Amino acid sequence: MPHRRRPMTSLAAPAAAALVCAGVAWVGPASAQSDVTVFAGGQLDVADSAYAGATIGLPGSVDSKGFAVRGSVYTGSYDYNSGPNEIAADFTGAQAELIYRFGNGPTWGSVGIGYRYVDTDLSPADPGNRRDGGQGGVIVSLDGGHVSGPWRVDWYGSYGFELDDYNALASLTHQVGSSGRVRLGMEVAAEGDTNYNAYHIGPVAGFKLNDKSEIQVSVGLSDGDQRSSQAYVRLGFYRSF
Numbered sequence: 001m002p003h004r005r006r007p008m009t010s011l012a013a014p015a016a017a018a019l020v021c022a023g024v025a026w027v028g029p030a031s032a033q034s035d036v037t038v039f040a041g042g043q044l045d046v047a048d049s050a051y052a053g054a055t056i057g058l059p060g061s062v063d064s065k066g067f068a069v070r071g072s073v074y075t076g077s078y079d080y081n082s083g084p085n086e087i088a089a090d091f092t093g094a095q096a097e098l099i100y101r102f103g104n105g106p107t108w109g110s111v112g113i114g115y116r117y118v119d120t121d122l123s124p125a126d127p128g129n130r131r132d133g134g135q136g137g138v139i140v141s142l143d144g145g146h147v148s149g150p151w152r153v154d155w156y157g158s159y160g161f162e163l164d165d166y167n168a169l170a171s172l173t174h175q176v177g178s179s180g181r182v183r184l185g186m187e188v189a190a191e192g193d194t195n196y197n198a199y200h201i202g203p204v205a206g207f208k209l210n211d212k213s214e215i216q217v218s219v220g221l222s223d224g225d226q227r228s229s230q231a232y233v234r235l236g237f238y239r240s241f
Contacts, residue, residue, distance in 0.1 A: 154169075
């Protein structure tokens, strides 16, 4: 089923943006001892998507290490062909994880396990698509990074058992200028399930707003099974408190 890009129509996209804005407003007055990170982003690709969420440290966590809970909502849309029909797919989901954060010095990371629920609406109906309707299941994830001088490596990966789907991203960037606020480099990513695989590669830039927040922008080339290559744009943001 080759996917094709279609602008998002789900109301969950503005809802996701509203959630992260509300999170920023709620934790804005927090003290320097808070252990909260809010994040949001989106991608224009074969499937247009947006997400927002937060990570909150549990009692006993110190210096952003130890146990935390991470929750997020997301939404997106795409088109594909099934026989003679063109199918429009809209999906909206949420997930919650218990994660353990570790690291000391230049290396950090986390591993997590949680539950994800996603609802996919197909128009017209496509009984052969296993993603149709509501799906819930266990997910596992890992993420982290390492800094060595001006170089930085970041990685993220997740796997969902219900749909046998995966998502992975890695980037290598280099600090530009003496301020330390700009990083330039490359990123690669892959996603898919038992029915399709997709990939993207392109330059990425990170702009450090302050010691606890950053914006990332990536523009590059996307490719996948049974479809032609096309451009993609990815945006990401996080802020810690």
